[in-house]
Amino acid sequence: MDRVKKFIVFTAVFAACLWMTAAAVFAGVVVIDPGHGGPGTEGAGAIYPPYMEKSLTLELATKLRDELAARGVSVYMTRTSDVAMSLPQRASYAKSVGANLLVSIHFNASGPHDKTGCEVWSSMYGNHATVGRECGAQVLSQLTALGLESKGIKSKLGTQGDYFGIIRYGVSMGVPTIIIEHCFIDYPTDRSVLESAGTAGMARADAAGIASFLASGTGQALMNGTLDVSPVAPAPTVSQAGGTVGAGASSTAAAVKLSANFSPADWNWLLSQWAYTGHPQDIIVTVPLSELQALVEEHKKGNI
Numbered sequence: 257m258d259r260v261k262k263f264i265v266f267t268a269v270f271a272a273c274l275w276m277t278a279a280a281v282f283a284g285v286v287v288i289d290p291g292h293g294g295p296g297t298e299g300a301g302a303i304y305p306p307y308m309e310k311s312l313t314l315e316l317a318t319k320l321r322d323e324l325a326a327r328g329v330s331v332y333m334t335r336t337s338d339v340a341m342s343l344p345q346r347a348s349y350a351k352s353v354g355a356n357l358l359v360s361i362h363f364n365a366s367g368p369h370d371k372t373g374c375e376v377w378s379s380m381y382g383n384h385a386t387v388g389r390e391c392g393a394q395v396l397s398q399l400t401a402l403g404l405e406s407k408g409i410k411s412k413l414g415t416q417g418d419y420f421g422i423i424r425y426g427v428s429m430g431v432p433t434i435i436i437e438h439c440f441i442d443y444p445t446d447r448s449v450l451e452s453a454g455t456a457g458m459a460r461a462d463a464a465g466i467a468s469f470l471a472s473g474t475g476q477a478l479m480n481g482t483l484d485v486s487p488v489a490p491a492p493t494v495s496q497a498g499g500t501v502g503a504g505a506s507s508t509a510a511a512v513k514l515s516a517n518f519s520p521a522d523w524n525w526l527l528s529q530w531a532y533t534g535h536p537q538d539i540i541v542t543v544p545l546s547e548l549q550a551l552v553e554e555h556k557k558g559n560i
C-alpha cells in the first residue's frame with residue numbers, strides 16, 4: 257500500500273509540475289502582415305508571372321495565421337483582403353492589438369533576375385535586434401530545410417534609423433518587427449521550391465520557426481513582458497542645419513529650390529519623414545538629392 261501511495265503522490269506531483277510548466281508558457285500575440293496590397297504596381301509588389309507578390313503574401317499569411325493559432329498563439333493579420341495599407345497603418349494596427357511581435361511577409365525579385373535565397377530583415381537596435389536575430393535564425397533554419405539558400409539575417413541603416421519602414425514604424429511603437437523575404441520569384445531554383453512546397457509549406461516553416469523562438473528564453477521574456485523592447489525613437493543620421501534665424505531662412509529658400517525635383521505628393525511625403533523634428537525643411541536640405549530620390553523610389557515600391 258505504501259508503495260502505491262508513494263506512486264500516486266509522485267504521479268500527482270509530476271503531473272502538477274507538468275501542468276505548471278505548461279501554464280508558464282506565454283503564447284503571446286503575433287501580428288502577421290501580408291506585404292503590399294491594393295491597386296497598381298505599388299500595391300502589387302514584385303511581379304513575375306504567374307506570381308504577384310501581394311497575392312502570395314496574403315495566401316501565405318493566411319496559412320501562417322492558422323498554423324500559429326493551432327499552436328495556441330493569438331494571431332492577427334494587418335489585412336485579410338487585397339487592400340492598400342500604409343506602413344504606419346500596419347504598425348499602428350499591430351500596436352493596437354497588443355502585438356508582441358510583428359512579422360511582415362514578403363517575396364523577392366531582382367532587376368537582373370539573378371538573385372536567390374531567403375532572408376530576414378531585423379531592426380538594429382537593442383532587444384529589437386536580439387528578437388530579430390533569434391527569431392530570424394529559427395525561421396531561416398526552417399526555410400532552408402525546404403531547399404532554399406539562406407542569405408542570413410540583415411539590418412540596414414537609413415536616414416532616420418532602420419531603413420525599412422515597417423521595421424522602423426514597428427520598433428518606434430515598441431513592437432519588435434521582422435520582414436521575412438521568402439524567396440526570389442524570378443529565379444528558377446527558388447520558383448521550383450515555391451512550386452513544390454507551396455505557400456502552405458512555407459507557412460508551416462515560418463510557423464515552426466516562430467514557435468521555436470516563442471518557446472525560447474528570449475521569446476518567453478518577450479511574451480511575458482520582461483524583455484525591454486521600449487520604443488526606438490527615429491534618429492536621423494544627418495546633422496541638423498544651423499539653428500539661427502538666418503540659417504532657417506536660407507534653408508527655406510534651398511528647400512523651395514530642392515522641391516522642384518519632386519512631385520508635390522512626393523515632396524510632402526519626404527517632408528513628413530522628418531515632421532517629428534518640427535523643422536523638416538532644415539533637415540531635408542542637408543540630405544543629398546540622390547538619397548532623397550532613392551527614398552522616394554523605395555517608398556513607391558512599398559518598402560518605406
Ligand SMILES: [Zn+2]
Pocket residue numbers: 291292301302309362363
Ligand atoms: Zn515586398
